[in-house]
Amino acid sequence: MVSAEPGSKLQLFEQTSQYRHWRFTPETLETLRAANNKQGVDRVLHALREEAHMDDQSSRISEATTNLLSPFEELQLINHYLQMIVRTITALAR
Numbered sequence: 001m002v003s004a005e006p007g008s009k010l011q012l013f014e015q016t017s018q019y020r021h022w023r024f025t026p027e028t029l030e031t032l033r034a035a036n037n038k039q040g041v042d043r044v045l046h047a048l049r050e051e052a053h054m055d056d057q058s059s060r061i062s063e064a065t066t067n068l069l070s071p072f073e074e075l076q077l078i079n080h081y082l083q084m085i086v087r088t089i090t091a092l093a094r
Contacts, residue, residue: 033071
């Protein structure tokens with residue numbers, strides 16, 4: 001990490017809540033992605049189980065579980081759409 005001189009912009013930024021609460025290491029981001037993915041998968045499975053119980057269609061659960069995204073796949077989708085956004089903005093700016 002770069003050492004900041006007293007009173008520098010970097011030192012001031014390091015004292016902000018944005019720096020304290022919104023700076024993550026790659027490992028922390030990976031852990032957060034995995035936890036959020038698990039929570040999302042659990043919610044989807046819970047809803048499918050409730051729906052299958054009401055409709056007596058347990059086959060939908062096994063079908064849906066094979067189509068759930070992993071944290072890595074979610075990140076690939078995010079990166080894909082970020083690239084599309086950049087291309088669209090670049091094209092519109094011309």
